[in-house]
Amino acid sequence: MKLGTRFQLSFMMFLEFFIWGAWFVTMGTFIFKNLAAGETEVSLAYLTQSIGAVIAPFIVGIIADRYFPAQIILGVIHVAGAILLWFCAGATNFDSFFPLILTYMVLFMPTLALVNSVSFGQMQDSSKDFPVIRGFGTAGWIVAGITIGYLAWEEKGMLPSTFKMAAAASALLGVYSFFLPNTPPAKKGQKISVGEILGLDAIRLLKNKSYLMFFLSSVAICIPLAFYYNFTNPFLNEIGMKAAAGKQALGQASEFIFIMIMPLFFKRLGVKKMLGLAMLSWVLRYVLFAFGNVDANYWMLIGGIVLHGICYDFFFVTGQIYTDQLAGERFKNAAQGMVTLATYGVGMMIGFLISAPIVSAFKTGEGAHNWTSIWLIPAGIALVVMLLFLLLFREKSEAKQA
Template sequence: MGIKFRLTLMSFLQFFVWGAWLITIANYWFGTKQWGGAEFGAIFSTLGLSSIFMPALTGIIADRWVNAEKLYGILHVLGGLALAYIPMVTDPTTFFWVIFIAMIFYMPTISLSNSIAYTILKNNQFDVVKVFPPIRVWGTVGFIVAMWITNLTGNKASANQFYIAAIAAVALGIYAFSLPKCPPQKLTKKDASLVESLGLDAFKLFGTYKVALFFIFSMFLGGALQLTNMYGDVFLSDFEKVPEYADSFVVKYSTIIMSISQISETLFILAIPFFLKRFGIKMVMLFSMLAWVLRFGFFAYGDPQEGLWMIIVSCIVYGMAFDFFNISGSLFVETTTDSKIRSSAQGLFMMMTNGFGAVLGSFVSGYVIAKYFTDANGTKDWHNIWLSFAVYALIVAVAFAVLFKHKHNPEEVENVMH
């Protein structure tokens, strides 16, 4: 097998593991187990909590002591075993800790898979900028395929979704040991302080008003991302409780409907260069925030019949909401930080969105939905849930437009993208 195909397979399985359960876990939690809503917020916080410390820790290990591909393989095998144990859990507290352990092993593999791909491509004289994006797109395809398999096999509310993910994770872990070697780079200075080793020197960026503001908004947007991951599929499945919608396509194939979001993601990636050159980094980030308003707003008014188009459009604008902020945000970091701490700054950007932002979105939404939008029977007021999320996104967008100052420089964007 060629190098590009082998890395494509790695990328596909990397996100297949996640897609098998991430969007459908709410159906298992609320439907099969019938556990409480406030506790569910804590389940999704495990992604954020593990993203705060594990990528940095595994990065140091791969830099200093262990081949990256071996560490990657070990993490996936251990994560797969944790996922396989989930169906045996019978109470919410234990469920939280098992998911947390699984995420401690899984979340650092996202950045490790990128590092492994970069290293192998460079070692084989490939143009990384040109070759890597098509490889990474197959990760999104893997996520979509896993969602479809979970739904079409009738497992969107069953324990089997975790077995599907576990088998893929262990298979990927074993496969990783066959990849070309990625030995430790030992790039960290021997006399580097602990702060430098952990990449924490990037925190001094919070001393710059503009960059600090950017990181704060990154956290708020990271919270918004969790909301549709947590509640999107269970929202569509809940239409089953309305007699006229019970047998609708949306209810039966909710996960496939949600996968339109990921399909849209792959298409909007292709549109990013045009938008960045034409409108600049700040406007593209603002477009993302307004897309979140539309994402939540269309969900609030959509239904499986006359309002089906709203649900579809909501899934389509998700691509803009997700991609535009992540890509333009990373470009902002690339163009505004010192080269010595640029990698650490990118790590801080991810920590604020996938770490602190995810924790904020998970805990707060879980509490608010359980307290204000769920009746005594456990029925959720989805219309007002999504409206409140839309208002939240709109407030963030307006505040960003007013407070964040950044002048568009087409040449700056051009240089970074090439």
């Protein structure tokens, strides 16, 4: 790949995840403090991610794969997204904020696939080139968190600025996208079914009992994951952590490190141990949050954040590799689509819906919660999922069938 093309794709990926990280982490705190809304509204706002994940395959599968170049659609979406994010910054109540963020996420979630399409379209060896370019996306998320922490927008009550910063970056990426390498529709003129778009052609994999166990575990583990996305930043701000968003960026730094060294672990541990270790890390993370504080147990909070690399990479990336190996060449794209829809769509949707009533039930006063009891609930869910998975999953038979 030419150096100029590599730079173009890396900067595109940096901006893509900078935009997302600029507002997504602190949105819960923004809803609590700036919109004077409650736990239910926080969950509804984050639920828009799952709604976007469900709709995304239709936008990419029907429009980008058949009619228009991926970089053009990416540019149009980000220009429109910039306008929506700017209006989000000016929202004064949840009723005006929710339609804006819902529309934005329906548009934004497909761009995660579009930036991958643009990248893969320019690569001859994706296994060599893509991890480095994708790493710039993680760097973008980290820089967004550090910026928010450095400017102390959380402490100063200036969280609307996060949406303005994201809007400016979205406008930049929108214009920049029109100058990216051309990525024409991959299936122009071809007929495509709804089942193919949703990845349902790979549903036959679920006849395999161990893969079915993995699939159900993937959906179930996204329930406690939703607690992390929803309420970690409000939790850290409530207990008095300074520059919470900046500290949370350590999770993405951990993710970057672990994804680079994953091949070493994967070769030695195998699928079952990798997935089991990821689930155990989810349990440990929430236990650390439950008993951590900004005094003597500050290390627990940092430890829970840093575990993100193992929690995310060892489960989701390992799951993607395992699915790819088992599905084979014919169904691997459909299988990945099916898993993504089930996890980010169904699993996290369930998590977003049940987390709000649980957090509300442990409210101890105006703006205060019993976080120890709250965090032990997703820890318990992750523990049950882990035990069932380790008991019922059979890696050796899976390898033979693959």
